[in-house]
Amino acid sequence: MSMAIAVEASLATVDPGSRVRSVLGLTSVEGRRLITHPAILVGPGLVLLFGARNVSAFRFLLLSGLGFFAIGIGTFVAANLCASRSRRDRTEELLASLPLRAADRTVAHLLSMALPLAAAVVLAAVLAMVTRPWLGASARLDIEPRMIMHGLLDFAQAPLLIGFLGVAGVVLARWFSLAIGLPVAIGAIVAINSLAGLTRGSLHWLNPSSAYSSTALEPASAMAWHLAYLVGLILLLGLVALARRPRAPGRQIYGAVAVALTAVGGVLQVVAASS
Secondary structure (H helix, E strand, O other): OOOOHHHHHHHHHOOOOHHHHHHHHHHHHHHHHHOOOOOHHHHHHHHHHHHHHHHHHHHHHHHOHHHHHHHHHHHHHHHHHHHHHHHHOOOHHHHHEEEEEEEHHHHHHHHHHHHHHHHHHHHHHHHHHOOOOHHHHHHHHHOOOOOOOOOOOHHHHHHHHHHHHHHHHHHHHHHOOOOOHHHHHHHHHHHHHHOOOOOOOHHHHHHHOOOOOOOOOOOOHHHHHHHHHHHHHHHHHHHHHHHOOOOOOOOHHHHHHHHHHHHHHHHHHHHHEEE
């Protein structure tokens, strides 16, 4: 029996329920591999190294976003390396003979982002309890005068950015096979983030890692819509990662929701910031 016939036969015998259970099982395995990957541990290690001697330095690294950005880049690298493991190990033909399709494995890699996202949420929650954002902007002014915050929602952005970068790592592994793609992508992320920081006016909110402008007071509603915009971007990236997947029920609905959430959040965050 040829490989193609074997693959076709194995796919035909897998019912949707078994496929879902298999994807969830693979998600659990990939999630453990991801959260313990050396690349993803570098960011937290650096934050602890620089902040171990001084609690104020530790808070500054996290509140300024530098610490979370380092964790996000580590998540991006780890997610990319995990998702491209079969290609680097040259086991793609072997995996092609198994019931799960390449798209199913991609779904498992995307869902495995839940673990680093959950860890980031816990870290942000602890930081929020220490910072007490319900006291207003003054809670952060003692750390950095240019920092502005309005409340608890501000702490949700960093975990979502880590999820965004992790999903971006899976997209890169799905579409680009060249080894040079990873360092080029990291350089592009840093460059785009730096250039977007120079944007004036309310359009700076289109940058996924945007924060309140230090030159003009912006309402808290801008951050609420920015979080919706960021969730929409994550969903859109997931759609890009699965673009090679055969037509599946619900994909159109998923795409419509992702586009609508990104568009509505993107427009309303700009409107709120300019009001």
